[in-house]
Amino acid sequence: MRAASDWxxxxxxxxxxxxxxxxxxxxxxxxxxxxxxxxRRAEDGRRHHASRLGAERARARHGGAYWTVLALGVxxxxxxxxxxxxx
Numbered sequence: 001m002r003a004a005s006d007w008x009x010x011x012x013x014x015x016x017x018x019x020x021x022x023x024x025x026x027x028x029x030x031x032x033x034x035x036x037x038x039x040r041r042a043e044d045g046r047r048h049h050a051s052r053l054g055a056e057r058a059r060a061r062h063g064g065a066y067w068t069v070l071a072l073g074v075x076x077x078x079x080x081x082x083x084x085x086x087x
Contacts, residue, residue, distance in 0.1 A: 019049065 016023040022045065034042070 019045075 012023070015026065030038075
């Protein structure tokens with residue numbers, strides 16, 4: 001029987017896939033504890049990753065609208081050219 005610590009969870013895989021360095025430091029903390037500079041950089045990293053994730057979510061939410069507007073623009077342009085070049 002394996003110990004609970006031997007199992008890899010989905011959040012461990014996601015943490016590693018998103019930021020391997022963060023995952024490494026989470027699994028191997030420094031023996032003397034985090035330094036003030038390390039804590040500051042960790043907080044900066046958390047803010048950066050949160051803003052990046054927010055931007056990706058916004059793109060996913062509005063991506064369909066972008067392609068719809070682009071397709072309509074192309075159709076209007078092709079229709080306008082066809083109208084101008086009609087015999």
